[in-house]
Amino acid sequence: MFLRNAEIFCDVALRRSFSKAAAARGMSQPAISQAIQQLEEHLGVTLIDRSQRPLQLTPSGEAYFEGCRKLFDDYRSLEDRVQNLSSKVTGRVRVASIYSVGLLQMVGYVARFEERYPDVVLQLDYLHPDEVYDRLVNDEADVGLVSFPKDGGEIECIPWIDQVMGVVVPPGHRLASLTEAPLTELDGEDFVAFTQDLRIRKETDRMLRKHKVSVSAVHHFDNVENIKRAVEIGAGISILPLPTVRREVDAGLLKAVPLAGLKWHRPLGIVKRRHKHLSTAAARFVDLLHEPSGTDDPWTKLVPATRAKAD
Structure with missing residues (x-):
């Protein structure tokens, strides 16, 4: 029960809102509040300062939040390693992309990926740039595709295309x-x-x-x-x-x-949350994006990148 409550706490901490966490998890707001209260009683500390809007974490809450994020990342990494002992790549890859990396540009990559890894579910959502970064920070996407990518703080950039x-x-x-x-x-x-x-x-x-x-x-x-x-x-x-x-x-x-x-280029980059485990399936998708497209396009230059590691 407390592991589930810790997951709920992380959702509240990410969104700084009980109502937004409830909507994201498909739960009622009272149920979210009850889960946090049970967790605080179990730990004997106050995790969230409810007197402020938006909600703020207490020092204990900040420490618990960072520890939980690392714990859940490590658990996903363990799951990924165990699942791939069979040498078959499985799982799900959640990609958040800006609109201008459009369907026509991505259709070839998607077709190749699905043919090569038929047991992986590829989810591709087109969003405003700010929403792409929000998805990454909120752990609602594994990788993002953006122009003029940020590289700093919580976000790490892998160069892709000019x-x-x-x-x-x-x-x-x-x-x-x-x-x-x-x-x-x-x-x-x-x-x-x-x-x-x-x-x-x-x-x-x-x-x-x-x-x-x-x-x-x-x-x-x-x-x-x-x-x-x-x-x-x-x-x-x-x-x-x-x-x-x-x-x-x-x-x-x-x-x-x-x-x-x-000489003026728009750089496209692949962004991810820094220090977040990248699953084998997600790493293979990043690798595929760096393969030559097979088309002779003088307006596009593929930027070499270090092979994406699946931690």
Whole structure:
């Protein structure tokens, strides 16, 4: 009973909320509160300061939380080693990805992984970047796929792919006939931008300022797909990772114009919780992502990485 209560406590500690932990576990809030109370009575200490909002852990609670996380990670590592004594890779891999690492890009990886490891369940969810990191910290995902990845604190990054950034315009635009364009050609253009909370927007703004280019941001979206649709209908031009517009370029819906004299890439990384055990199945998925895709794409460069260890 107390092991189960310790798991419930970890959920409350991660979310700093009884109600959010109850929703995540499919339990009632009174049942969550009762489990924490039983645990505190068993230990003889107060784990949570309930007088503050959001809830805060007491010093005893912080120590117990860190110990429990390590205990559960070690237990999952033990389960993984025992299950794989048979040499058959099994289990589940939970992947949280940003939208722009889209289905078209991932479908080949998913098909190869499922063919190679038929006894592994692969769960792939597309989310806002902040939600990807939240999933990792809350232990609701094994690995995340993000752009401009963080590497520090609780998060560890494994390099993955560099994607060439370029100008994206509708076919009738004045830049559409160019094989490449200097960034200064964008000065004064109506621009379809990412929302300001995204790292790719900050990097784009920094690059435009550096080259003294001023654009008129007429629309803002938090994902590549909406930006592409806006450019298609002539709402403005944009700067995007060129691999994300491959389908539209091939269909004649958009034109991709590389930037002249400018080496500018969007880095994609594989992120995980630092010191968290990576299961054999998850490590094999990371390994597969670093295999050549078999397509000749001048806009994508695979970044070598140390083989993912399954602890």
